[in-house]
Amino acid sequence: MVTHPWIGRAALPGDPATAADGSPAALAAGVVGGFSLKLTFILFVSVVVVSMFTALITAPQRDEIGEFYLGNRNLSPLRNGLAMCGDHLSAATLLGSTGLIALSGYDGLLYLVGTTVAWMTVLLLIAEPLRNAGKFTLADTLALRLPHNRRAVRVALALCTLTVSLLYLVAQLVGGVALLAQFVGRPDNTTRTLCVIAIGTLVVLYVALGGMPGATYIQIVKAVIMVAGVSVTAALVLSRYRWQVDGLLDAAASGSGVGQRFLEPGLRQDGGTTGKLDFLSLQVAVVFGLAALPHVMMRLLTPATTRVLRHSVVWAMGLVAFVCLGAAVLGLGAAAVVGRQIISGIDPTGDASVLLLAEEIGGPVLTALVSCLAFVTLLAVATGLTLAAASSLAHDLYAEVIRGGRAREREELTAARLATVVIGVLAMLIALVSWRANTATLASLAFAVAASSILPTMVYGLFWRRFTARGALLAMYGGLACCVVLVAFSPVVSSRPGSFFPGVDFAFFPLQNPGLVSVPAGFLLGWLGSVLSDGPEDPEAYDTFQVRAELGADQPA
Amino acid sequence: MQRHSSRHHERPAGRTPSGARNTVASRPDFQVVRGARRRIGVTAMSVSVGGFLLFVLASLFLPEVLGRPLVGHVTLGLAAAAGQFVVMALTVWRYTAHMKRRVDPTVDRLRAELRRDAERRTRTPRQERRFGAW
Secondary structure (H helix, E strand, O other), X not given: OOOHHHHHHHOOOOOHHHHOOOHHHHHXXXXXXXXXXXXXXXXXXXXXXXXXXXXXHOOOOOOOHHHHHHOOOOOOHHHHHHHHHHHHOOHHHHHHHHHXXXXXXXXXXXXXXXXXXXXXXXXXXXXXXXXXXXXXXXXXXXXXXXXXXXXXXXXXXXXXXXXXXXXXXXXXXXXXXXXXXHHHOOOOHHHHHHHHHHXXXXXXXXXXXXXXXXXXXXHHHHHHHHHHHHHHHHHHHHHHOOOOHXXXXXXXXXXXXXXXXXXXXXXXXXXXXXXXXXXHHHHHXXXXXXXXXXXXXXXXXXXXXXXXXXXXXXXHHHHHHHHHHHHHHHHHHHHHXXXXXXXXXXXXXXOOHHHHHHHHHHHHHHHHHHHHHHHXXXXXXXXXXXXXXXXXXXXXXXXXXXXXXXXXXXXXXXXXXXXXXXXXXXXXXXXXXXXXOOHHHHHHHHHHXXXXXXXXXXXXXXXXXXXXXXXXXXXXXXXXXXXXXXXXXXXXXXXXXXXXXXXXXXXXXXXXXXXXXXXXXXXXXXXXXXXXXXXXXXHXXXXXXXXXXXXXXXXXX | OOOOOOHHHHHHHOOOOOOXXXXXXXXXXXHHHHHHHHHHHHHHHHHHHHHHHHHHHHHHHOHHHXXXXXXXXXXXXXXXXXXXXXHHHHHHHHHHHHHHHHHHHHHHHHHHHHHHHHHHHXXXXXXXXXXXXX
């Protein structure tokens, strides 16, 4: 989520058209010094160049659609686990939740634990049956489960996938602009447009050329940099307090300016029940929604055997837990070393806390490393999302619904590449229009939509014998509509200074995040639709499906 | 955790499917692994995810209990947050052990049988497939 690389890019000598747009002046206003900025730029460009070449080399060679969607299916569990960890942890987690800890202490830590717990849903419930019964996209699994209404459920699930992916993708792009604003002052129109277009173009190139192999590669690179960067910085923080957790907590409590209250619940909520329910709602959306993000689920389909998948998911669990613990140390360290007042003075959301901490304890080199990490994280997550959205568009909507499954491989591959461009351009346009939106709000909305439409459908589809197409459609359209309506009448859209329409007030739903209501509603609608159906679905189709989901007959013995 | 609850095995076993492949779905050992997978899934989910949501509820509505200091600056809530990671590690350990012992052997055997049956049935060369190994 880092942005000064883009200033660096704008000021690049080889880029005369953009060098004159006044960004060097903006640069001087940034928090981070010029040396660190250059270093960030060099690091970031090397990562992008190297991974772009690798994406080209590992790109699908034989125009096989399976390779484009799933990539190399024989990666080792550790590499798969790194890629999954990369998909799971976005820049919002890294910068946003550390900022939350630096500002609200205990409550921020709770949010970080939620991010880790979310991976348990993947590991324990979804991963293995989904891989066994799946093909390329989530809708393939559902179409296999409900074969008589496969077109209708495909369209519905593709719509949900596209909504979630676009929301989260826009959140990533807007995050770039938001950080630009925090570090170099409010960016002018040209800088902002350049930032969004540069990130978007890179993402489209990665996916269109590299497909899943390219996305996997950048995801692994990002995960390695993330684990390394977080552990180095956390070690530096801990060594400052002689490796004593109590010493760190003491310093954080005094640095926060509120003393021991920093380590007690309740600093984030303003006391009222609404604030508490809002926090609970956010946690519900995170715990169930992170697991149901389409790009995370799509990666579960890539390992060739169930056993490799299980080992990969366990690796990912360990890596996610490690990074989250490290991020907790970083957040506490930021409160202890930089101080809560200074962090919230620079940026009320706290996103700048890690960079400020790095500048304070490691100088420009560490700042450059962390900035580069944040940027690569942004790029990698956006790549995964674009791939998931493009696969859904090309495979579900074009090849299966419009062409009725008669599309040739080469045709579908071309469609997938075109879909990538379409998704990328669409996301860039939305990001440019809604650049004022709050990244964290957009991301948590994506979680809520995923948790209330995709998750109920997939869980019922995998495990419930009496689930019917009507239940699936009701869960997906109903869960989606429930989220949209609740958000439209929430403080996100009107009545608050930070909303889209601050001037008017039609916010009769008090919570910022609809998860607390919409997730149970999604499950309830799925149940209701199935119960009210005329009869159960074809029992033989379910038997075939459950044999496949349980045994995964495609893999070598 | 209860290992031998028979609740899960009974329900679908009474069905009499007709196709050759679907006999696998009604076999008792298939039902046993299916039940074993569900049991560990549900138990582990309620322990880790349910436990976490209860913890969030407690943090929101019983802040004075979780804010109680334990050792030094560590409050009860902070200890519980660290405990969540321990619970997750234990859950993952139990899950992998359970799957290895109760699910994998039967699944491997059934899969091998399924493959043998399929080979016996398809004497003719396999028809050309559109999508690789599927």
